[in-house]
Amino acid sequence: MRLKSEIWVKAYLRRCAANGAGGVVARHGDDDAGAIFIKVVRADQMAAVFSPAPAGLDDADYERRWVSRFDAGFVSDSEAEALLKREASFDEDVWIVEIEEREGRNFLGDELME
Template identity: 40%
Template sequence: MEELKTDFWASALIRRAEIAGAFAGVVHKGDPDAGAVLVKVATLDRKARLYGPARNGDGERIWLDLSAGSLGDLESDVDEYVRKRRQGDPDLWVIEIEDRQGRHFLQEPVDSGAAM
């Protein structure tokens, strides 16, 4: 199955979050067709989780909870990590979701055992 263009996928994620009552927006827009995406979920208490794309053993897209590793969940650390990643990848998209419940609204599986 062919994957959606990044700008379309990002719009759908933002819409899912908004429908559920969360705020979501694009912090940084990368390549509209095939840029990678980081999804930051801020819980408005100086904590955040960061999700990045990966592939499982079958080649299907999954998301890694990057905060489950050494990155942790301090929002300032997450923001610094995102800043460094953006410097190295101008095509990178960054989507931020603000949700006190910490929901990510990703439809693909999320692996929380990621180690950085």
């Protein structure tokens, strides 16, 4: 069984804070099952966006797994914001979590699919 979105977001923000990164909920989605998008902003204002992995990949149906939304990894902040704005226009239940981390670490560990 998958954790509720709200609980996962709170735990993720704590993980980031414990590693010295600041994070905020930029958009609060559905507490139970809202899709979560993570934006990581480096010191040079370049950003990466991670979204839920498609269902059916490995154990993504049961565990949260993430994929990078940009092949280049980091793009301009405005490009990342445009993507997130489009996603929010499609799904009113979406969460957007923004992390400021000098080096661009995402703290997703094994949850990130390559």
